[in-house]
Amino acid sequence: MSTPAKISLRNVHKAFGAKKVLQGVDLDVAAGSSVAIIGGSGTGKSVTLKCILGLLTPDQGSIVIDGLDMTTASRSDHEAMLAKTGMLFQGAALFDSLSVWENVAFGLIEGKGMKPKLARDLxxxxxxxxxxxxxxxNLSPASLSGGMQKRVGLARAIATEPEILFFDEPTTGIDPIMGDVINDLIVKCTRELGASAVTITHDMASARKIADRVAMLYQGKIIWDGPVSEIDQTDNPYLQQFVAGDIEGPLDLDLKHL
Structure with missing residues (x-):
């Protein structure tokens, strides 16, 4: 008997007016596994993530987390789901008005009601x-480098020991060496927590290091889904072009985002 997926998307659609962004996304994330959703700019990666988090409501389809369809869940059930998640935002998204430790402890104090002294120690x-x-x-986020801000953002994401971690373009805006450091830290922290992870990225080096599985999103659907180890053996021409970074190929490049 197979184990139910931690996160399961079925036939998820989302449009903004006449623009159809998601057109039937199907995706499973097993408990304790790490999945990277790859694709070019404007392909709907961020929209998919926002739908999973409940920041956007799909027009159609289901998003089941731990057996509960979040598209029809109550507010309390949705808040309970968010309480067991951690998120590393693309730009770290630290609070400028709070010190570094207060940023990391934010979920502990505001979400779990922990006393500040204990929260600071954690x-x-x-x-x-x-x-x-x-x-x-005690430093302010503004005094940190981009790489250090990413680390603080990751520390905040793992502070509550979440069951699910989300990473939004974790290597964007930092140099390749620091990007590799962040990738290594993500792998370390995810494994130590035993968390399920979903990463959205266009960085194949990051996807290869972070993920167990890769799913490629194109024209509103997952067009390839498989283990990282099979990426280079695929006969899917869309994935081949994306991985190689070639201009020529079947991908309909959206030049507005280049």
């Missing part, structure tokens, strides 16, 4: 997990 421990010393705890 925040410093999470900063250590991502390779940052305690002396950054």
């Amino acid at each position: 925040a410093i421990a999470r900063l250590a997990d991502v390779g940052l010393d305690a002396d950054v705890a």
